[in-house]
Amino acid sequence: MHVTIYTDGAARGNPDGPGGYGAVLQYLDSQGNLHEKELSEGFNPTSNNRMELLGAIMALEALNRPCDVDLYSDSSYVVNGFQKHWVDSWQKKGWKTSSNERVKNQDLWKRLIAAVSRHAVTFHWVKGHNGQPENERCDALATAAADAMAGVRRPNVEKLQ
Numbered sequence: 001m002h003v004t005i006y007t008d009g010a011a012r013g014n015p016d017g018p019g020g021y022g023a024v025l026q027y028l029d030s031q032g033n034l035h036e037k038e039l040s041e042g043f044n045p046t047s048n049n050r051m052e053l054l055g056a057i058m059a060l061e062a063l064n065r066p067c068d069v070d071l072y073s074d075s076s077y078v079v080n081g082f083q084k085h086w087v088d089s090w091q092k093k094g095w096k097t098s099s100n101e102r103v104k105n106q107d108l109w110k111r112l113i114a115a116v117s118r119h120a121v122t123f124h125w126v127k128g129h130n131g132q133p134e135n136e137r138c139d140a141l142a143t144a145a146a147d148a149m150a151g152v153r154r155p156n157v158e159k160l161q
Contacts, residue, residue, distance in 0.1 A: 003027045005059045005071045007078075008128065008138035009051025010146045018044035020145020021055035022138035025062060037062065040141035042149035051142060052078050053108040060115035069121045074128030074135055078112075082123045087113055 004026045011019030020042040027035055039058050043051070052075035060069065073079055081087050087109060090096065095103045103109065126135050 001027060001065070002068045002070075003063060005056075005069055006126075006134035006138050007052070007055030007059055007071065007073045007075075008135060008142045009048055009053075009055050009075065010139065010142035011046055011048045011051055012146050012150050013045075015047035016045045018042060018146050018149030019046040019048065019051040020142045020147075020149065021051045021058065022141025022143075022145065023055045023059035023062075024134050024137055024141075025059055026134075027067075038137070038141060040145045042145035044149045049075075049077050050105055050108060051146075053105055053112055055138070055142070057108060057112050057115050060112075060119060060121070063119065067119050069119045070124060071121055072124045072126045072132075072135065074126050074139075076125055079123045079125040081109065081112075082116070082121075083125075 006024045007021065009019065009021045011017055020040055023039040025037045025039070029035060039062060041058065043054070052073065056071060056073060056078055059071070089098070090103045090109070095106050097103055126132050128135060128139065
């Protein structure tokens, strides 16, 4: 099965404010019908990078069986981790950077590596806030989750129309 995943993360008061991630999973069934699933969740306190990682993790962990996955993210942090083989280098160096500093977010990187290992994943970078519909949906989901953690009330759009 081929699945396309879009992810985004958001944090308020980065790095110590509340945040959230948003993910959209899409696949076609055998009749060519498009199916979608939206995921989002908020956390407090957190950072943008942690939320970007969690979006990818939660989307991949939501897949019930091994899949061929195209994962789109506007986070160069997440995409470069795999495209530029940062994770391979960090693992070889005992989770240290090239400057011998401890890699941040190791817990989530390790979880993402485990999730990726169950699938055939190709990472793609997409420019954020550039009108790409699924990326914009993920951003809205992530922002709403972050706002919910911060106690920000959003107007009910249905009542305003």
